Amino acid sequence: MCDVKTSLLDNMIGVGDMVLLEPLSEDSFIENLRKRFDHSEIYTYIGSVVISLNPYRSLPIFTPDKVEEYRNRNFYELSPHIYALADEAYRSLRDQDKDQCILITGESGAGKTEASKLVMSYVAAVCGKGQEVNKVKEQLLQSNPVLEAFGNAKTVRNDNSSRFGKYMDIEFDFKGDPLGGVISNYLLEKSRVVKQPRGERNFHIFYQLLSGASDDTLKKLKLHRDFSKYNYLSLDSAVVNGLDDAANFRTVRNAMQIVGFMEDEVQSVLELVAAVLKLGNIEFKPESRCNGTDESRIKDKNDLKEMCELLGIEQSVLERAFSYRTVEAKMEKVSTTLNVAQAYYARDALAKNLYSRLFTWLVTRINESIKAQAKTRHKVMGVLDIYGFEIFEDNSFEQFIINYCNEKLQQIFIELTLREEQEEYIREGIEWTNIEYFNNAIICDLIENNKNGILAMLDEECLRPGTVTDETFLDKLNTVCAEHQHFESRLSKNSKFLTDHSLPHSCFRIQHYAGKVLYRTEGFVDKNNDLLYRDLSQAMYKANHCLIKQLFPEGNPAKVNLKRPPTAGFQFKASVGTLMRNLQTKNPNYIRCIKPNDKKAPHIFTESLVCHQVRYLGLMENVRVRRAGYAFRQTYEPCLERYKMLCKRTWPHWRGPAREGVEVLMTDLQVSAEEFAYGRSKIFIRNPRTLFFLEERRRQCLQDLATLIQKIYRGWKCRSQFLLLKQSQIIVAAWYRRYAQQKKYQKIKSATTVVQSYTRGWQARKLLRELKYQKRCEEAVTTIAAYWHGTQARRELRQLKEEARNKHAVSVIWAGWQGTKARRELRRLKEEARRKHAVAVIWAYWQGLKVRREYRKYFRANAGKKIYDFTIQRIMQKYFLGLKNTMPSMSPIDNKWPARPYLFLDGVHTELRRIFHLWRCKKYRSQFTEERKAVYEEKLEASEIFKDKKALYPSSVSQPFKGDYLEISKNPKYLKLNSAVDEKVLLADVVNKINRANGKGTARIFLLTKKSVVLADQKTGQVKASVPLPDLSSVSVSTQSDGFFALKLKEGSASAVKGDFLLSSEHLIEIITKLHRTGATAPDREQLNIDISDEFLVQFKQDKVCVKFIQGAPKNGNSVSCKRKNNRLLEVSVPTTA
DSSP states (O other): OOOOOOSTTTTOSSOSBGGGOSSOOHHHHHHHHHHHHHTTOOEEEETTEEEEEOOSSOOTTSSHHHHHHHTTOOTTTSSOOHHHHHHHHHHHHHHHOOOEEEEEEOOTTSSHHHHHHHHHHHHHHHSOOSHHHHHHHHHHHHHHHHHHHHHEEOOSSOTTEEOSEEEEEEEEOTTSOEEEEEEEEEOOOGGGGTOOOTTOOOBHHHHHHHHHSOHHHHHHHTOOSOGGGOTTSOSTTSSOTTOOHHHHHHHHHHHHHHHTOOHHHHHHHHHHHHHHHHHHTOOEEEEEOTTSOEEEEESOOHHHHHHHHHHTOOHHHHHHHHHEEEEEETTEEEEEEOOHHHHHHHHHHHHHHHHHHHHHHHHHHHHHHHSOOOOSOOEEEEEEEOOOOOOOSSBOHHHHHHHHHHHHHHHHHHHHHHHHHHHHHHHHTOOOOOOOOOOTHHHHHHHHOTTTSHHHHHHHHHHSSSOOOHHHHHHHHHHHSTTOTTEEOSSSTTOOTTTOTTOOTTEEEEEETTEEEEEEOTTHHHHHHOOOOHHHHHHHHTOOOTTHHHHOGGGOGGGOOOSOOOOHHHHHHHHHHHHHHHHHTSEEEEEEEEOOOSSOOTTOOOHHHHHHHHHHTTHHHHHHHHHSSOSEEEEHHHHHHHHGGGSTTTSSOOOSOHHHHHHHHHHHTTOOGGGEEEOSSEEEEOOHHHHHHHHHHHHHHHHHHHHHHHHHHHHHHHHHHHHHHHHHHHHHHHHHHHHHHHHHHHHHHHHHHHHHHHHHHHHHHHHHHHHHHHHHHHHHHHHHHHHHHHHHHHHHHHHHHHHHHHHHHHHHHHHHHHHHHHHHHHHHHHHHHHHHHHHHHHHHHHHHHHHHHHHGGGSOTTHHHHHHHHHHHHHHHHHHHHHHHTOOOSOTTOOOOOOOSSGGGHHHHHHHHHHHHHHHHHHHHTTOOHHHHHHHHHHHHHHHHHTTTOTTHHHHTTSOOOSBSSOTTTOGGGHHHHHHOOSOOSEEEEEEEEOTTTOOEEEEEEEEOSSEEEEEETTTOOEEEEEEGGGEEEEEEOSSSOOEEEEEEOTTSGGGGSBOEEEEOTTHHHHHHHHHHHHHHOTTSOOOEEEEOSEEEEEETTEEEEEEEEEEOOOTTTOOEEEEEETTEEEEEEEOOO
8 A cells, every 4th residue: 555645754855855955965855866866755845845757758747636635735745746836836826816926947959848837737726617718728728739839849958848938827817717828938049940950850840740731732832751862851850759740730720720720820820831841942053243252042942932922022122132232321332242141041030030020920920819808907817938057178168148047047937936935024023133145146247238238249249340259248348357257268367278278269168057059159149139131120010921921021112111120139138138137026936947957768867967957057055055054844733743752741632722832842852943933833953853753753652552543452452352262162153053953964864765775776676677577588589580590591592592503504604605706796897898908008109100100291290399488488578568568666765676477588587677777867967957966976976975974974974065155155254265365165164273272263264176185264264274185194183973083294394383174064074075076076195084072182392282072961952062071082962862
């Protein structure tokens, strides 16, 4: 039978309240958590604060029975549980009219979201009932799946990690029934939309939409189910074990319907989600303008077209917004082109802003549905689920503002905890002693000060004209914060440069309440700016989509605001300030969530990880604040009820007031007066040892009482058993005597019956013997008579059989003789018939011989050969006529041919097929013009060189070889270059010349003539290099789908002074084919050697560099990237083709 816990101190595993822990140290704190975690006790108190360890498994402690068990119970009455805190907060709100807030903190994966769900589900279970109340409760609960789908994602720490902070105010009426709620969101991690770390994935809604939407819905949204078709979705963690995206999508759709979303609103939201996916597939390519500036162009406009159709935007408007940026200053407008990197930045900024604003709209829309309708004053319970303190190896702007928020929460936590302690002491009439604690206000001031705070200086840098970089921001910090005791950098006076080499130049360190955190300034300025080009905002505002105009109001041309929008840091600081002021007005309740391990596995407790979280959550500081005065307090009634057996005067019943009973009890136990104090309604115990002393005395007394109860019970039980046995013995004796007499009577009766049966049996057997003797005598006479008659009959039968055998023998002998005679006659007749037949045959042969001799002179000697030739001639005629009627088409690729009718025609049939095919091909070739013939010869030569050798070749087959891609003879820009080249230009194209120093490419014009290869500057047209074709020794290319090729020069030639050329081109196949063909047609030159390999050497001046091609993940829009690994190696990363 399970032990029933009626108090926090009963059947305790470890210590249920850390305030009572003895001795108090960090090691004992961690060990107590481990002991309780190993026994599935995941909740522990620090006074009124609940510590929650994530068990990573289902536990039977959240059932409806548990809800009823903790309902309307004192906080310390049962074992620690999150339901106890939720019940205490709800009853204080309902009965004492105090607004409450529940602050849930902890790092990702610690169980904050689940804790908030448990609190809301408990409140929903214990509050009132009714149709309207149930509807409000259902809407409040169903808002969670919607926000989780759009704001949660799978991370390496948690499969359902909240990537935003959430604060929900639940409003109640005077009866404690929910009326509605208001949700506030903080700092959505919108950078996750465009890029996810390895092992993580994007927000849930993208995967849920592709997995769970119907085929018709996906067709309307122009989407496919394959995750790999979208660049914004990571593929290494697209499928999560235990997470059913299709079922969750149905849950989200149902939740949106319950919350109050209209069907057209849901469709609009899904269209925006699809538009974000389409945005990620838009890729750009560089393009040079006539004035020499670089600009970007969209590679494939199909995704752009589909996105514009979804949002109702003109394709040309959005395409221009991705290519140009307009800067307005008073009455002037300046339009500049965007290069590829800037275009990708604009695309990603639009995707992040679009998704972030959609999420904010969702929160606003949910608030419209769940807000309280009545305008009377409401009681409010707030639930805060926000990031915990974060210390990573690489900490950036996001970690900085998250930790700033946690500093503010820690500050208000200490202030409210001390204020609550002080109010209780004053309320109970206990003298208040001042408690020393670390005040982190100096750290908050370092960050948020309006003049010299880090956020203020970051905003100042972002708004300052001129060149603004992360380095200038760090220089400003070093200047202003150099002497602050909680700030460190390489140049500040607090840095330990000589001993601390872990502090890089581009970083600064802040001493937070939870420990030192190193921040890398890279990206601080850009992330704080969070700019979206005005061209994109205006393009979005022009959309016909009903939701887009609401999300981008700044794009309205009639309301153009030239002021810069507020920075991300300024907005977050304002939001945190509003949150702090809100929390100051409410009674706080704290849940500190801890993650026991990084493996998301049950039954594993990692001490170092838990210790790290205990430190930055400030739990030891919390215990010390709580224990600074009186460690334990309890009202008089339950205290007297628990310990009354320790004093004879209070046991078993105390008739007076409870306080007097407690005073008598403490006096009788001789507890030192310094160890406790009497309040108005509670007794306060200073040291946990005193409480444990009372508990030990109570345990001993309970054992003595249990022994006494057992003794009395056993005596009563033995007496009752003896009396019962005595009464039973009398009844058993009476029944036994009755049974014995019955058995004796039955035995006598049975014996009499046996004697009678034996007598009757002897008489019957005697009569039977007499009857059997008479019957045997009669049967003997009958048997003898029968035997005699039988003998007589057998004797007569033998005589009759002998006569019959004699008659049969005569018949058999006669029949045998007649048969012999018949067989002799038959043989004679057969012999006579054979002789007659032989005579007839001989006569027939003789007559035939005579006829042939007589008529031989009338027949020709070669008649048989003539007949044979005639027959063959008719067969051939029939064969050719049939072939004429079944002749195949004139297409050279048509392989059909009539079947062979006769076996002897096999050779002729095959030869005719060959001759027909050659004739058909000749007729087809005769239709070619000289130009078309040259093109096909080049394509044929390209096939011989690259087929099954180069992965780029299949994509070039369908592209015609144009040759002059720049129209050099017509373009006036290249007039000077055209005049500098004497021969006819066979090929003109723009290629990239690869620099060995950094692997980057420089645009060059590539010209091929019959005698030389010319490289010229793309902007000026000036000739940079001219290489005669005889100086080329070979060309090297890879086997992959890249456009890199190396022109290797002969050693000792005049052109080989500067070394080989490493180039890249989109028309690689055509360039190499024309080079090879030009060399092959010249009679005085050797044929150019083509080397196809994934690794080859290139001579750069005096050094040889190895160029190595590897398969890599798609980056920068699936383009090929070249990087310098060392002085002797250039590595070309080629995206893996699907």
